Amino acid sequence: xxxxxxxxxxxxxxxxxxxxxxxxxxxxxxxxxxxxxxxxxxxxxxxxxxxxxxxxxxxxxxxxxxxxxxxxxxxxxxxxxxxxxxxxxxxxxxxxxxxxxxxxxx
Amino acid sequence: xxxxxxxxxxxxxxxxxxxxxxxxxxxxxxxxxxxxxxxxxxxxxxxxxxxxxxxxxxxxxxxxxxxxxxxxxxxxxxxxxxxxxxxxxxxxxxxxxxxxxxxxxxxxxxxxxxxxxxx
Numbered sequence: 019x020x021x022x023x024x025x026x027x028x029x030x031x032x033x034x035x036x037x038x039x040x041x042x043x044x045x046x047x048x049x050x051x052x053x054x055x056x057x058x059x060x061x062x063x064x065x066x067x068x069x070x071x072x073x074x075x076x077x078x079x080x081x082x083x084x085x086x087x088x089x090x091x092x093x094x095x096x097x098x099x100x101x102x103x104x105x106x107x108x109x110x111x112x113x114x115x116x117x118x119x120x121x122x123x124x
Numbered sequence: 125x126x127x128x129x130x131x132x133x134x135x136x137x138x139x140x141x142x143x144x145x146x147x148x149x150x151x152x153x154x155x156x157x158x159x160x161x162x163x164x165x166x167x168x169x170x171x172x173x174x175x176x177x178x179x180x181x182x183x184x185x186x187x188x189x190x191x192x193x194x195x196x197x198x199x200x201x202x203x204x205x206x207x208x209x210x211x212x213x214x215x216x217x218x219x220x221x222x223x224x225x226x227x228x229x230x231x232x233x234x235x236x237x238x239x240x241x242x243x
Binding site for chain 2: 051055067070072073074102104106111113114115116118
């Protein structure tokens, strides 16, 4: 499965709302995860099964979509939300990541 | 506290081999599938390989199939990646990652170990 994320870069102001998109080349399962990676850090799981928040992730992060089109919405943006966000899907035992969306909050 | 600690970093010449290890603690290791994910310098994430809790299922990205072998030792709470016929394009930070139950994403990651393939 090829995952295409858009936009490549997103620049928004604090307090705003970000909508990140992830499109899959085929629909195989509801396994769709989102990760955030800050510079110099390992990725952190935000959302799994398309819309379930991982442990410790605040409610301002929400996942949606189905089939081949998925979104990650981040509301009440904070400067520390600046990071690269990746989506991930699985087809049987083959996993793939999108190329990432760089979110800048300034 | 869940911890994943990778080791085995190094500078190797093309065509040589290297073994990475990941020591796991803070959870019941043999309950979970485990994975290796890599990230070339300045680039995005690439899933490399995964293994089921009981080692019955292993899977590989096309880019490493036939060259890399994933394995685990549940008695030692350890995950391994044997890398043969290394290429310059294998240069990356290699992360060990734990998969959540029922396939709920990769919920814990190590800090990564750097592999540089260069002559």
